[in-house]
Amino acid sequence: MxxxxxxxxxxxxxxxxxxxxxxxxxxxxxxxxxxxxxxxxxxxxxxxxxxxxxxxxxxxxxxxxxxxxxxxxxxxxxxxxxxxxxxxxxxxxxxxxxxxxxxxxxxxxxxxxxxxxxxxxxxxxxxxxxxxSGGDTYFLSTYIAYETLPVALKAAIDGRQIFFQNVYDKTGKIRLGKAEPISRDFREWSGVVHPLVRTHGETGRKALYLGGTSEGAWIVGMSIEESNAILAELWDHTTNGSDVxxxxxxxxxxxxxxxxxxxxxxxxxxxxxxxxxxxxxxxxxxxx
Ligand SMILES: [Fe+2]
Missing domain, CATH: 3.60.130.10 (Clavaminate synthase-like)
Structure with a gap:
């Protein structure tokens, strides 16, 4: 034993x-x-x-x-x-x-x-x-980010999906990323659509899902301007939380x-x- x-x-x-x-x-x-x-x-x-x-x-x-x-x-x-x-x-x-x-x-x-x-x-x-020194890594919880959202913002994203542009090509090179003009029609881009609020498969808790950058991201069904404005608020709320x-x-x-x-x-x-x-x-x- x-x-x-x-x-x-x-x-x-x-x-x-x-x-x-x-x-x-x-x-x-x-x-x-x-x-x-x-x-x-x-x-x-x-x-x-x-x-x-x-x-x-x-x-x-x-x-x-x-x-x-x-x-x-x-x-x-x-x-x-x-x-x-x-x-x-x-x-x-x-x-x-x-x-x-x-x-x-x-x-x-x-x-x-x-x-x-x-x-x-x-x-x-x-x-x-x-x-x-340097090279520290910082972590935050996207459960907490979701749970602490202002009520109006939570309501605005309820049931929404988010499109994420694929930032790599098949060989692993970064191909578009930040260089891509934001005004271009997102529907022509290659990428995936995920729920903006995801439910963890094992814990069942809800978490905000912002991916890695608001560039190349779009809240499906919104105008680009509205999507950008809400994403900016969500990023600000998430990355300026106190628990890091x-x-x-x-x-x-x-x-x-x-x-x-x-x-x-x-x-x-x-x-x-x-x-x-x-x-x-x-x-x-x-x-x-
Ligand atoms: Fe990473």
Whole structure:
């Protein structure tokens, strides 16, 4: 019989994240995974501080949370040499080319690959090498964003759907994004339509679903002007909420978030330092 520490979650001041304590990556069973899943669903974001695990262990652990999703960048600069399941996020250069995805720049608030028909549910991000400062990651809850909406705004979006433009082409290159003039007819664009308020497939809670940018997004059935005005209000409300968890990374830290009910962003950092992260991503349901 396995003797082990009891797995517990220590909540931060923020409601969005808890530290998981007592989970042993070298030795766990289905019951332990169930506990982790319970806390992941409860908080939306969980953290394992100062782990010392291998890429193999990360892949093995991640597999318990769904099928792997390959990010477009994994087909390009973010591929891992021996683990195709891992997206390498790095600003280091090798032979004059980026050895990983994303560089050192800021990433603004988003959920991962929101423009997929079935956006991923889980993201498991592990710090391999971190700069002495900068590159912090911020998390917020889109449950809370929805629940705290002003009544009139909530009514205005009730039952609405949102169109998201696909920002990558098949090879993983960003093709339109912000360069696309907003006045163009959205119906000609390739993309997906999702509910603007989605119901989480496992918890049943409602969450606001804004994707990753208001550029290339349109609330179906509204005029462009009205849609833009409401999206601006929704973004403002969501990203200026008071409950944000800030992760200042140490090597070995793992953040595991649920894209169905959270958003995240990243600070830029000094490009003279190398920052390397390994991410695994697991599948989610089509938003309903
Ligand atoms: Fe992301």
């Amino acid at each position: 396995l003797t082990r520490e009891k797995i517990t979650a220590i909540q931060h001041d923020s409601n969005v994240c808890a530290d998981i304590v007592g989970f042993d990556f070298d030795r766990y069973d289905e019951r332990d995974i169930k506990e982790v899943r319970k806390y992941w669903l409860q908080y939306g974001v969980i953290r394992f501080k100062h782990t010392r695990i291998t890429d193999d262990q990360q892949v093995k652990f991640s597999r318990h949370f769904g099928e792997f999703v390959i990010h477009p960048k994994q087909l390009q600069e973010g591929g891992h040499p021996s683990h195709p399941e891992i997206l390498v996020i790095s600003n280091s250069m090798k032979d004059g080319k980026p050895s990983g995805a994303m560089g050192n720049s800021e990433a603004t608030w988003h959920t991962d690959t929101w423009f997929y028909e079935r956006p991923p549910a889980g993201a498991i991000l592990r710090a391999i090498k971190v700069p002495p 968890f800030v992760q200042s990374w140490d090597e070995g830290d793992i953040m595991m978030w649920d894209n169905r009910c959270t958003m995240h962003r990243r600070d830029s950092f000094d490009p003279s330092f190398v920052r390397v992260m390994h991410r695994t991503t697991t599948s989610g349901e089509r938003p309903i």
